Structure formats: structure tokens, C-alpha cells
Amino acid sequence: MEMATSEPSSPLPQPGSSDQQQIASASILLQIVMLGLAFVLGHVLRRHKIYYINEASASLLLGLFVGFVANVSNTEAHFRQWFNFHEEFFLLFLLPPIIFESGFSLQPKPFFSNFGAICTFAILGTFITSIVTGILVYLGGLFFLMYRLPFHESIMYGALISATDPVSVLAIFQELGTDVNLYALVFGESVLNDAVAISLYRTLLAVKNHPLETHGLMSAIWSFLEIFVGSLSSGVGVALICALLFKYSGLAVHGLQNLECCLVVLFPYFSYMLAEGLGLSGIVAILFCGILMKHYTFPNLSEGAQAFTSGFFQLISSLAETFVFIYMGMDIAIKSHSWSHVGFIFFSIVFIVIARAANVFPCARLVNMLRPASRQIPINHQKALWFSGLRGAMAFALALQAVHDLPNNHGGIIFTATTAIVVLTVLVIGGSTSTMLEKLEVVGDAHGHESLPEGDEEEMEGLTTSYDNEHGNPDSVDLLTQKFQELRRSTATFTAIDNNFLKPFFTKEDRRRNSTDQAPNGRLREGLISNPR
């Protein structure tokens, strides 16, 4: 804090090279102090089991406090100057690790066994949310409830505000334990809907900038598929090449860990930059790169490199995420707000709550229609999914881009509103999460036996595979014939294809070694068998 007042003489200096570097240093110094404080604060809160303020909230509040002090001490001009250069920095250096880690920390098995439901919520559901929010915002403008945005920009706003980030909900799930399928649904949906929201936003922007001669909708759908599938492919492609490289290069030996780690760290960033360089979405690419690298590359690493890379990605993403929340809090505190923005923010929140309900409950109905009776999504899980609609770094990132993409300061209004929505949802929903989830009876001791322990992937895998092989004999002579039999038996399940063909091809060990084991833990069985759509 003493740095903030160290140069009060010149309100907005035009500094030379050396002064500028000194100011930049003081700014970074302040940021480091805040980062450290946020981590310590988060730790203290967790230790004392104070669930009303989670780590994200603590970072936000810290940012708000520092911004408030800057306002009071009239140093906010310095602040704005110092923290201005961060946009490119944010998009190129802070966001990629956050998104990669969310993919990398996703546990593949429950994710893939709920793949159908997650895709329904994330793809169909995000479309619904975006369009409902967009239409409501447009109507709100028409009826003078809030600032009036053009229809096209209302839908863009709907798309960017649809990216959820249920950081505090997931933290409480992990702390208190919950059903593994609910965890997979909430986490999986939040991860994938980022990809859909960003692709949708980019499509709308492309349509806006290049109004189409032919029938607009088909072209828009084509453009969406181009961005989504193209980005997905570049991420998946890089991850698979990476897996094969580590499978065959023989780097997983003692003494080469440094080289191994360097290369592993470079690949995700490569996928991000590849997609961006091709004009696609790097975020979508790095997300799928993360999911697939965890699944196929990670088992090919040496033990030391596995421990190191997990820790490394987690560290970098914690630092980046904490930094983003601090920054958002500070941004809200420093900016001067007009009351019209407050109206815009208030009605936006009302609309996104309605739009999320229009996503979750109909989509859940659809999923339940297609699922057998034993695997229905219960109503309290649906409510928990609806509740976990916090907004975070992804919405912020898209709003940051909207500032440049939209004319007449509409981008600025959207940016302010989005930042405020992120701050409010994190503080309010985040603060009430534990109470709400306990009321919904989806967490707590009653469900403790269903909680998701760390490192149970093996067990889950054993379970899934034992289901696949229920009627087969894996010791039979003709392995290929047997594989095809298995495949036919569970033809729709990605898990079977993965276990029989992809995993053996891309990873070192034959992970099917558990295939003849019986399920060691019957309780989890229902939840973990592959999706029988």
C-alpha cells in the first residue's frame, strides 16, 4: 500500500523509460502482496471452516478493499494507469492456464459416463440460456427497464454471460462430499459451456462484422460449427500428438525429468496459440487439450513428472485465478458508476436466473426421458445445477473483448455489467452455497459414502470395465474378435471404445489389467457404469 502513495506529486505522469519501469515494478509489487494475502486469507477461512467467504470471494473482497482505499486516497488515476496494460496479458497469459487446469483436473471417467447429459446441458442448454437472456435483455431495453441494446448485441451479451464458473460450489462439494454424478454434471457442464459460449460469441461477432448475403441462420450455424469443431480438433490433435510423443520418445527415464516437464508445459500453450493463430478459439482448444492430455499423455509420463506437472498446472492456475478475482474486485471499486448501469446489472441478474432455469429444468427432463429409471437426475440435483450458475473468469474475458468489438460504448456497459455480475454472484451465491446445498440435501454426511475421493480413477475404471466385460472372457485367444464383441455389446459407449482402442494406442501401459476384477465396491456401481443411451 505504501507504493500507492509514494508518488503523489504528479497525478498522471508521462514517465520516461526508467520511471515507467519503476512504476510498473511498484504495481507488480502491490499485486504480489495482494496475491500472497489472498492465498493466506483463503487458507485461514478454509481452516476455520467459514464457508460464507470462499477463496474467490476473499480475493474479490481484497481487490474491492484496495480499490476503495485507492479511491479514498485519490490514487485511483495511478491505479488505472498501472493496471491498464493487463488486457493482452490477461488473454494471453492468465486465462489459458485457468482453462487448461479446469480441463486437466476433470476426472475422465465420471465425465464420460455422464457425457450425454453434460453435452445436453452444455450445448443445447447454453444455446437456450444465451437466447433467452438475449431476448429478455432486448425486451427489457424496449420496455425501458434497462439500457437499450440492439437485438444482435443483446444476444451477444446473452452468450458471453452464459459461461458459468461454479468455483465455490465445487469447492464445497469437495469439502463436504457429494454424489459423484452430480459433481461430474456441475463441473462438466461448466467446463463445456465455456467452449460453447465463446464459440457462440465469436460466431455472432463474425456474423455482425460480415453480414451474410445468403440465408443468415444456416451460415451462422456453419460458422459456429467451424469455430467449435475447428478449435476442438486443434486441441485434441495436439494432445494426441503429445501422447504419442511421450509414449515413444522414451523420455520417462530418470534424469530427463527436466526435459519432460519443459515439453509437457509447452504443449497446452502450443494448442492455444495454434488455434488463435488460425483465427479459432484458443480457449476451446486448450480446454480439450487439457481433458485429453490428462487422459492420454499423463499416464505416459514418469512418476516424478506426473507429480510435478499436476502441481505446476495447479499452481499456475491458482495464481492466475486469484489474480483475476483480485483484479475484478479492484476494477469494480475504482470505476465510477452511473445509476443506469445499476438498473442494467439488476435486470441482467434477474434474466440470467430465469434463463438458467429455462436451461436446466427442460434439459433435465429431456435427459431423464432418455435415461433408464435407475439413472434419472433427481429434482434436488437439478436445483443444485440451477443454483451453481456463478459467473467467473470466462465471462469476464469475453466482456473484455466486447469492449473492442461493440460500438457506442455498448461494450463498456456490457463489461461493467459483467464484472458486477461476476462479483455479485461470487459473493452472494458463493456465500450461500453451503446453506443452499445442505437444504437441497446434496452434500453432507448422509451422502459421505458417495463422495468423490481423490485418486479413485483406478477403482472407477475397474468398475466400468468390469461392466463392459460382464459377459465376455478377456483371457480368450482371439483378442481382436473379443474387442469387437465388446464394442458391439456396448456400442454407444465412448468408454468402451476408449478402453479397447484409444487408451492402448495412445498410452504406454495396457490399463485393462483390471478388466477381470470384480467390482470391489458395489455402492458406486450404479453411478459409474457407462451411459447406456
Added chain:
Amino acid sequence: MEMATSEPSSPLPQPGSSDQQQIASASILLQIVMLGLAFVLGHVLRRHKIYYINEASASLLLGLFVGFVANVSNTEAHFRQWFNFHEEFFLLFLLPPIIFESGFSLQPKPFFSNFGAICTFAILGTFITSIVTGILVYLGGLFFLMYRLPFHESIMYGALISATDPVSVLAIFQELGTDVNLYALVFGESVLNDAVAISLYRTLLAVKNHPLETHGLMSAIWSFLEIFVGSLSSGVGVALICALLFKYSGLAVHGLQNLECCLVVLFPYFSYMLAEGLGLSGIVAILFCGILMKHYTFPNLSEGAQAFTSGFFQLISSLAETFVFIYMGMDIAIKSHSWSHVGFIFFSIVFIVIARAANVFPCARLVNMLRPASRQIPINHQKALWFSGLRGAMAFALALQAVHDLPNNHGGIIFTATTAIVVLTVLVIGGSTSTMLEKLEVVGDAHGHESLPEGDEEEMEGLTTSYDNEHGNPDSVDLLTQKFQELRRSTATFTAIDNNFLKPFFTKEDRRRNSTDQAPNGRLREGLISNPR
């Protein structure tokens, strides 16, 4: 490479936000590919024991090659644009990890036992080198041998070009084994002379910008001490606070490793930014922070965090260093050079070779006069030290600053010359290192038994302490009295103070548990006892 030619239509576009981001992404993509290639190349060379091209040389050559291709394909305008934004990035993000790691990887025991000699070479010696080089460059200008720089700027050039970085020499020492004292001398001198060179450069800059009313020399010396001691203190202070924090915070328990690692990673950067924010040298601060954090903070970490942080710092610094060498190679290849610069570079190299001789041999003579006969620095060690005068990232960083600090494009000439000198010394001295060191008979099988194995700190410590306690009984009742006795007995040795007071105060375990052990390895004894000046 396909990225380099993907936008050949507009030679120097003034891109909008989205295009600019796409270009930045393509540039970063290319850099990632080069980084990955450089690591693989370095690995292949090391595996095949090709010592003529070390990793730094491989990175340089890769950069030269890519720059050459860019020149041939007429895309160098794009390259210059892409790689232009890296100056602040370099000073704030690439250099700190490199310098921190050099301090962090320094083995404290042989360093402190040769502390007197290292300081002589690094402080007195770097002064000699700077001034001799500066005077020779000035005279060279006077006699039309090379471009004429003013006297003041010649000395500044002498200072910045005096920072050595014997990366390839040290790599070969580690590969082939050498005398532990020689290793400590070469490494320690290169680490500390960076600090002296940068302080000297900054002092000269300050004197230049604010010509002094009073007698210049005294003020200059005062200014030098202010920068050097101030920066040193902030680094040392932060490291000691960090050590105490980890000693008493109780973070080294299971489950808090993430928090522990986050904080450890933030502290070095904090020291850097603290010093820079105070107008001092962040590099000097982070260097001493690294040395002290390894010595006092590291033992307070949990085992997992120790493994992780070592790996983390090494990874980040490898990436940064490789990147810097690639960048330098590319810079040399892309720039158009006039022949006058070639003359400047050639004579600079001649002069720095002479100036380094004027440092090493007289200083070694001085050290030998003060040392007992058994600990003289032999002539082949002196020659090895003279030989290991490669220039690296530090000289490059100072030259980068000189571009802004000096008028009339003198900074530009110095920058070009420094980059060329770094490239040439790394390629030529680096390539001939193994031959030269074998000729000097300081490496190889004959000396294998004296080589420095990794993780032998414990052993060295045991040795050093056993010498200190030769006449004492550590099991005696009055521990404090005994400590004072020990201290009086070896009053000049930092090691004794450290073992008896500093280590127990700042670290968790009492590391004196080895103090009654006899030296397990008599051969190393001569080299490892503390400096009896």
C-alpha cells in the same frame, strides 16, 4: 515456420484488435515451437556427448537459422514487429527467474568456504575488468580502431560487458567432474559479478544523468554502495522474512502444499519488485534472495514442496534462458549490420580478453598471498577461470537498457556489439570448452574423485563443521559458552557463525546433528575447510 509466411499480403500491417491478437498468437506459437526444438536438440546433443555444441549454442543456432530464413523469405519486417514487445517482458519476466535460479542452485558450502576469493574476483576483479575494458575501448576510439565512444560511455560499456555467464563451462564441469573449489570459484564469481556489473552500470548512469557538484569519485563510490548494499539488503531481508514465515507458520504439513508453493514462488518476485520499486537493482536483490532462500527457507519446506520448488525454479529458468538465447540468435540474424560495427565487435572481444586476464591473474596472486600454501589457487585453475569469461543474459539485459540510456544511437551500437559478443563467446568459447578444460587438466577421469556429486551438501557440511569443532566437545553442558568458544576459535569464518547462530535461528531442524561426525571422506577435506583469512 508456416506461420511466418501465412500473411504475406501486407508487409507491415497496422492491425486491429483481433488481427493484432492473431499476429501475437502466431508469434508466440513460433516461439513455443523453437523452445521445444531447442530443448529436444539440447537433449540429443547431450545424449550423444557432443560437447562442441552445448544447449545455449543450440538455442543460438536455432535462432540464427530462423532469423536467416526470415531474411531470405523477406518476412523479417513481420519478425521485428512480432518480437518488438519483448523488452519489458524480458526485464520483468525472463531475467528474474534466470538470475534467481543461479542464486538458488548455488551450493552454499563451497561458496562460503571460498567466499574471500570469490569476492576478490567478483568485486575487485569486476572493477578492474570494467575499467580496463572501458579505457581500452576509449583508446581504441581515439586511435580510430573502432567507433569512438565518449569516455563515460566507454566505462559504462566496460561495466555491462563484464557480467559473465559461464553456462557451458559449468555444464562441462558437471558432466565430466572437476575440483569442487574450482567449480565454486567459477560459478560464484559469475553469479556475484553480475551484481557488481549491474550496480556499477547503474552508478555510472546516475552520475551521468545527475552530474555531481561535489568531488565526483566519492559520490560515485557512495552511489555504488547505496545501490549494491541497498539491493543486497532487500533481497536478504525478504529471504530471511520468508525463512521465518515458513519456520513458524506451520505450513509444512500434508494438504497445504499448494499454499506453500504459491507463497514460496511469490517471495523471490517480491524481492525483485521491492528493489525495483525503490529504484534499486531488482536483479541484485533476487540473486541474494535466491542464495539465502536456498540456505534458510528451503530446509523449512515440506518434502513435497522442496521437490516441487526446485523443479519449478529450474523449469522456469530453463525456459527463460533458452528463450533468451533463441532471441539473441534471431536478433543477430535479422539486423542489418554495417562494417564499422564489425570492427567495434572485433576489438571489443580482444579488449575483454585482455581485461579478464588483468582481473584473474592479479586477483589470484592477491588471494594466494593471503591463503596458506595448502589452499593456493593453482595456475591451471586460474587459466580455467580466465577462460570461462562467456557473456550471457545479464550483459544482454544491460545492453538492452543502454539503448534507452545513451544518446546518439551509442546505445544501439553497444546493444549490437553486446549481442554479437554473447553469440560469439557462447559459440566459440562454448564449443572449445571441453577441449580447453581437458588441456588445462581440470576435468576428466583423473579428477573424477574430486567431482561434485549432487546432493553432497550434507557431507560437505559435516566436513566443515567437523573442522570447526576439532578442539571442542559439542556434547558439553553449557551450549552457549561452547558456541562462543567455537566462534572465537574460527572467528573469521562465516560458516561458523552460520552454523551456530543463523541456521538454528532461521531454519527448523538443528542441522548441527552432524557436528560430532568425523569427516567421512578425507580426500575432500583440504578443499572444504573454511577460508582461514
